[in-house]
Amino acid sequence: LIPEYLPLGLIYYDKDGYLKYLNHVALKMFGVTVEDAYNLKLFEDPNITAEDKEKLRNGQNVSFETDYDFGVGFYNTILKEERKYFVTKIAVIKDTDDNLQGYILNCEDITEKKAQESEIIKSYKKIKSTQKELSLALNAGNLTAWNYNIKEETFYKFCEQIEGGEKHSFESIYKRIHPDDKNLFLALLNSSIQERKISDNNLVLRILDINRKEYRHCNFIYNIKEDEEGNTIGITFIQQDITEDVKYQQNLISAKNKAEEADKLKSTFLATMSHEIRTPLNAIVGFSQLIADTVNTEEKNEYKQLIETNSEILLKLIGDILDLSKIEAGFIEINRQELDVALLCQELYQSFKQRIKNTNVALRLVAPYTKCVANLDRNRFIQIFTNFVTNAIKYTPQGEIVMGYECKPGQIKFYVKDTGIGIADEKKDRIFSRFEKLDNFAQGTGLGLSICKAIADATNEEIGFESKVDEGSKFWYIAHTDIEFTEKSQSQEDENSTETTEQDLSPLLANIKELNILVAEDNDSNFLLMRNILKENYLTRAITGIDAVQK
Numbered sequence: 001l002i003p004e005y006l007p008l009g010l011i012y013y014d015k016d017g018y019l020k021y022l023n024h025v026a027l028k029m030f031g032v033t034v035e036d037a038y039n040l041k042l043f044e045d046p047n048i049t050a051e052d053k054e055k056l057r058n059g060q061n062v063s064f065e066t067d068y069d070f071g072v073g074f075y076n077t078i079l080k081e082e083r084k085y086f087v088t089k090i091a092v093i094k095d096t097d098d099n100l101q102g103y104i105l106n107c108e109d110i111t112e113k114k115a116q117e118s119e120i121i122k123s124y125k126k127i128k129s130t131q132k133e134l135s136l137a138l139n140a141g142n143l144t145a146w147n148y149n150i151k152e153e154t155f156y157k158f159c160e161q162i163e164g165g166e167k168h169s170f171e172s173i174y175k176r177i178h179p180d181d182k183n184l185f186l187a188l189l190n191s192s193i194q195e196r197k198i199s200d201n202n203l204v205l206r207i208l209d210i211n212r213k214e215y216r217h218c219n220f221i222y223n224i225k226e227d228e229e230g231n232t233i234g235i236t237f238i239q240q241d242i243t244e245d246v247k248y249q250q251n252l253i254s255a256k257n258k259a260e261e262a263d264k265l266k267s268t269f270l271a272t273m274s275h276e277i278r279t280p281l282n283a284i285v286g287f288s289q290l291i292a293d294t295v296n297t298e299e300k301n302e303y304k305q306l307i308e309t310n311s312e313i314l315l316k317l318i319g320d321i322l323d324l325s326k327i328e329a330g331f332i333e334i335n336r337q338e339l340d341v342a343l344l345c346q347e348l349y350q351s352f353k354q355r356i357k358n359t360n361v362a363l364r365l366v367a368p369y370t371k372c373v374a375n376l377d378r379n380r381f382i383q384i385f386t387n388f389v390t391n392a393i394k395y396t397p398q399g400e401i402v403m404g405y406e407c408k409p410g411q412i413k414f415y416v417k418d419t420g421i422g423i424a425d426e427k428k429d430r431i432f433s434r435f436e437k438l439d440n441f442a443q444g445t446g447l448g449l450s451i452c453k454a455i456a457d458a459t460n461e462e463i464g465f466e467s468k469v470d471e472g473s474k475f476w477y478i479a480h481t482d483i484e485f486t487e488k489s490q491s492q493e494d495e496n497s498t499e500t501t502e503q504d505l506s507p508l509l510a511n512i513k514e515l516n517i518l519v520a521e522d523n524d525s526n527f528l529l530m531r532n533i534l535k536e537n538y539l540t541r542a543i544t545g546i547d548a549v550q551k
């Protein structure tokens with residue numbers, strides 16, 4: 001009865017290898033009847049190798065695993081189409097004198113076990129390949145995956161090579177979070193641990209990148225992890241570095257703001273320009289018409305004077321605008337050359353003196369040097385000095401205007417000081433802005449000082465001023481340049497303080513009549529103007545530059 005109750009297939013062969021008995025498990029395993037199986041020969045079974053048969057003949061036990069083939073036709077079976085895995089053990093039976101008495105074969109069907117095993121291997125391989133794909137996807141997306149284990153207070157960073165992930169303590173992660181973002185992070189952990197819910201599953205934190213020594217903006221998408229009973233056991237985070245996106249976004253915003261600002265500036269500039277141009281133009285057009293209709297000589301002269309003044313304003317405005325836009329577009333021409341500053345200042349002083357019509361104002365030149373030669377752009381020097389002095393003349397109703405310069409090795413500072421109306425403190429920061437005229441009644445474009453500032457900025461030089469209301473102002477400009485200078489002795493100084501004799505210009509003016517003059521001018525009106533001014537001379541007109549050179 002024992003073999004009948006065993007869960008294994010059991011077969012008994014006699015000493016010649018004839019099958020004499022098989023239990024009911026074996027009958028089922030091989031799909032045979034007792035009649036068909038009876039007397040089957042062990043040594044003719046094709047499922048046993050010749051080597052094993054040899055061992056059996058020699059009285060040795062054998063065991064083997066077979067991918068059992070029912071189709072070989074060794075016996076009649078109903079399982080012809082089946083495929084099974086058997087583990088077989090054949091033991092040799094001997095008597096006390098060691099004589100071979102028969103063979104006992106036991107056989108276990110491991111087909112199902114085998115299938116499960118291969119299923120596990122398949123699943124394992126699948127997990128490994130999914131892990132590989134995940135790792136590729138994470139790398140491609142610049143992503144990092146984290147698992148936070150609440151109980152262990154540990155972060156596991158997904159790492160293909162390390163089973164379970166790279167371990168990081170809570171502290172090591174927490175201390176890398178930007179101080180301003182730490183509370184956000186704690187709030188997220190608390191709400192998911194205590195309330196077991198996550199309100200939003202997206203969060204941006206700044207995390208310190210130890211290699212780059214900078215905070216990176218990281219976007220975290222997260223979800224809670226639960227055990228079978230629904231308890232929160234952890235949080236899964238997917239981290240994405242979005243620093244470049246944030247920078248790109250910030251650049252876009254600042255570019256947009258700049259464009260809007262530039263657009264606004266352009267509109268303001270155009271509006272102011274139109275106004276500034278229309279005002280003198282109106283006067284010119286209006287008085288030109290009036291002058292034609294007027295017979296009274298006194299009125300005519302008055303109108304003529306007004307047209308001249310407004311034309312001057314218009315010309316200066318256009319000149320200033322062109323100059324400013326040229327400087328700002330980077331087309332500033334700086335032609336440094338050896339400049340006799342002492343001589344030039346003397347000349348400028350003479351010419352500025354002529355301009356002061358107000359007898360209550362005196363102009364003084366302070367030039368404590370017998371020689372001063374610096375490497376400077378002559379035109380820009382004259383332009384800045386002229387601007388300072390013109391302003392001083394405009395805004396000084398009485399008192400004194402002092403123009404002068406001071407030299408130090410490698411540097412020259414020239415300045416214009418006045419005892420004029422001065423500038424109120426609250427207006428000081430607008431002085432160098434375009435079209436900024438603090439006094440709307442005084443003639444001017446409000447561009448002069450902006451041009452001086454633009455020149456200073458473009459050449460890395462310095463411009464500035466000090467001023468007090470009702471006391472006066474001092475505007476100065478510092479140029480860094482090669483300079484040679486000799487200071488005056490005390491006696492020379494005294495001599496200088498006495499009024500400088502005015503240069504006699506009469507010999508120059510005497511001979512400008514009856515000259516042969518070549519006028520290169522393509523505009524007819526301008527040529528007409530020139531012909532009227534130079535009517536006492538012989539004029540030849542050239543239309544183009546080449547024409548002018550030939551003539």
Ligand code: ADP
Pocket residue numbers: 387391392395418420421422423431436437438439443444445446447448449450473
């Ligand atoms: P503008 O051509 O109108 O003089 P600027 O740019 O040269 O333009 O000067 C801007 C403003 O600065 C002037 O309108 C004036 O209000 C003020 N300013 C310049 N120089 C002086 C000065 N020496 N004293 C008082 N105010 C001055």
